[in-house]
Amino acid sequence: MIKDVMIKDLKVGSCRMIISKKIIQKRGDIIIGELGQSIPFTPKRYFIVNNVPPEEVRGQHAHKVCHQILICIHGSIIAHIDDGYKKEEVILEDPSHGLYMPPMTWGAQSSFSKESKLLVLASHLYDKDEYINSYNEFRKALKIN
């Protein structure tokens, strides 16, 4: 079975769920993501989040310029997205589903299942000045009172 790439708008800024091609075979499944389709930017950094206690909330920041895709490779997590006006919660539990978060999205992740592994692909190398770590500052930057 081959599925094409599908895009699901999440109604929070230009956040969207990008559902990648999945080839299901007896000898194993392959999920394929390619630049320009599943990946709307050139990845320059990745990180893998692991061993997160279930009560922990991670993220809780926005990026000024960095685009990201969140893929839960194993287990499940809840991703929280917020464009300053609208909020949404999304369950990530299928590695074919990539949550695209453009810059200036406030993001958090919670409810990490046991042994869950979250992969994040990012458009920029690490730069601490590019992070907004306060929700008030995030809203100020968006000129929301």
Add this chain to the structure above:
Amino acid sequence: MIKDVMIKDLKVGSCRMIISKKIIQKRGDIIIGELGQSIPFTPKRYFIVNNVPPEEVRGQHAHKVCHQILICIHGSIIAHIDDGYKKEEVILEDPSHGLYMPPMTWGAQSSFSKESKLLVLASHLYDKDEYINSYNEFRKALKIN
């Protein structure tokens, strides 16, 4: 605890193990890979291999131009690498360990543990003409009799 990127030569062509920075905290671990360090090429494609029966052997081909990094995100697999002259088996079981395979490496993967998830980052978009699927052809291309 912060580890720097470490490189381990695998004595098979220019294959190497790239061991990425790992930040271990009570609230979860992060493994960080950046272009130019953990990723020696710009990724244009990724694939995630999943649900592989333990008796299955995957891969068994070489790439003419494509560079790859194999990261076992969950569980464990055995990666087989072969430059036409030397062969090696490498256990992948730590998501901080990326197996870099340059073009013209014959690669196979076996012994996928239950629920294992293999992430591959690749330097090129899919092109079937760029694959060498016969070991004899691989050796011919290397001008090995």
